[in-house]
Amino acid sequence: MPFRIKIPRSTIDRLPLYYRCLNLIEEHGIEEISSQVLGVRVGVDPSVIRKDLAWFGELGKRGVGYNVTYLKEAIGRILGLDKEWPFILVGAGKLGMALAEHNRKYGRHFHLVGVFDRDPEKFGLMVGGQQVSPMEEMPAFVKEKDIKIAMLAVPAEEAQKVAHELVKCGIKGILSYAPITLSVPEDVLVYNADYNLDLQRLAYYLSNDGNISWGE
Amino acid sequence: MPFRIKIPRSTIDRLPLYYRCLNLIEEHGIEEISSQVLGVRVGVDPSVIRKDLAWFGELGKRGVGYNVTYLKEAIGRILGLDKEWPFILVGAGKLGMALAEHNRKYGRHFHLVGVFDRDPEKFGLMVGGQQVSPMEEMPAFVKEKDIKIAMLAVPAEEAQKVAHELVKCGIKGILSYAPITLSVPEDVLVYNADYNLDLQRLAYYLSNDGNISWGE
DNA sequence: TGGTTTTTGTTATAATTAAAACCAGAATAA
DNA sequence: TTATTCTGGTTTTAATTATAACAAAAACCA
Structure with a gap:
């Protein structure tokens, strides 16, 4: 029985911000990033970032952070950017x-x-x-x-x-x-x-x- | 003793929408408009509009509505559009x-x-x-x-x-x-x-x- | 190995914002 | 004049969203 959950609009509005930033970070060759550091980069409170991402499953690893490429691609799929x-x-x-x-x-x-x-x-x-x-x-x-x-x-x-x-x-x-x-x-x-x-x-x-x- | 009140960000974000719409309405020669009708035009709940405007004083007249030109100019002044x-x-x-x-x-x-x-x-x-x-x-x-x-x-x-x-x-x-x-x-x-x-x-x-x- | 640090995901709390309900002027019509 | 209808302003309630707190993994280090 598939069920559906409504994601807050404000969360969706921020995803492209994260995506844009992660692309840049990836180009710089950085592999891992914490919500803290990402928060500074996108100007969003780290706990808001974690909550936003948690809607879509466990995208990070405790004690470590988020894998930049993996997270970028996950957000891409969520936004529907895996197609043209x-x-x-x-x-x-x-x-x-x-x-x-x-x-x-x-x-x-x-x-x-x-x-x-x-x-x-x-x-x-x-x-x-x-x-x-x-x-x-x-x-x-x-x-x-x-x-x-x-x-x-x-x-x-x-x-x-x-x-x-x-x-x-x-x-x-x-x-x-x-x-x-x-x-x-x-x-x-x-x-x-x-x-x-x-x-x-x-x-x-x-x-x-x-x-x-x-x-x- | 001048005092200051913080206006909600969401209110400010909507003011330009009202302003834009009122300009158009004014051009059509309409002189009065109710929050109800304006609400339909800008896609905002009428009670939200009334609350937004109430922050800045009594801009409308009960039983009648808002004078289009007056309201437009009031919002213009609030936004700082009375100067270039x-x-x-x-x-x-x-x-x-x-x-x-x-x-x-x-x-x-x-x-x-x-x-x-x-x-x-x-x-x-x-x-x-x-x-x-x-x-x-x-x-x-x-x-x-x-x-x-x-x-x-x-x-x-x-x-x-x-x-x-x-x-x-x-x-x-x-x-x-x-x-x-x-x-x-x-x-x-x-x-x-x-x-x-x-x-x-x-x-x-x-x-x-x-x-x-x-x-x- | 055990304890410390890091950092996530989650839960609890607070703040903000929207919607609804209601009251008070103003116009209209009987 | 008086009742009725409108409509804005204000207050109350509900919904949404943000912030803070905290427990659970994972890594690190003695």
Whole structure:
């Protein structure tokens, strides 16, 4: 009787941080690492790290620590990085193009398989190793190749409409650079990559040092 | 006797979401909005919205709702968007250039005032309305103009070193596109804009639907 | 070998955050 | 005017998440 346990969202949010860090540590030829040392590297309390990892079994060895390569690969499998994820890009503007090129150079586990845009002037352009195709071809493409992930880099006005189209043809995860909150069904995940959100949060903390004051 | 209250981090994280949404709503000519309706638009429980806003005084009117323009401007002031924030970009690669151009077109409240790179081939290039300057000129520039925010778009190998330099000349907030966890003093804020983190989180949820299963 | 140190996995406690319930103004309509 | 309906602010309760404490392996050392 298989049973299922819900992993805390905050744990999942941290796994990529660990993964990224472990890759670097592995490249440096280090074989073992303690939660203590890893904690300093990723800026997370060691006991939080241990608890996060314990959700997925006994990944370390008491008295010793974690084997860097083993842990890295274990987290990779947990995240689903043992397979390659194809994804599409919608919106071949300057930002979209740069993201695609960047992915081509640095992307691991995720590879761009199609780029779509509405503007006929863009058709045929090479972006991230792919030719830009008209938006009309997107649904058939996504369905046929069973693609689950899309990057969205279109203007705000178009974003919601495009998101709707993406969902309709089976996309389940959207990384959106559009400056709006997308409305999607419950089983579709949206991550907001609009950097203005982060800049504004920065501005808050820089303005009033994390507090608000009033009174006399 | 002025006193200070700490606002929950989660509240601050949501304010930009509200702000972004209110701008859109305002453009549509809507003057009043209830926490209920706003909640649907931003995907947040109405009671959470009310509690978030209540930290900053009585921003709404019972039986009526919130005045869109008034609320938008109040949140703007809370976030510190009543002033313009100058920032610099370090790293004039493809990604950095695209971000700068994007900001030039869509950026509000944050304006790029300097671009720096180590590569002499980049010097003098126009990026986001600014000439690329050699990295050596950064410290004097930042100190003189009292700049607090930097965007970091350099390769992983350089990122930590650059972050250290930035901190040394007074930068207090970094929006980093580098795929590493930066180590900075406590009073410096770093936001991670490396989209691979989000892609990996997406991959997790798409892989196992938010759960992990094992057993017989 | 036995005791000491290290470090994990686990449990217990505390802090934070979200959700629900409820009260008090404000508008509306009979 | 008065009852009714809305809706924001406040308080209470519940859920989530982080921190601290500790017991169980593993290595190390005299």
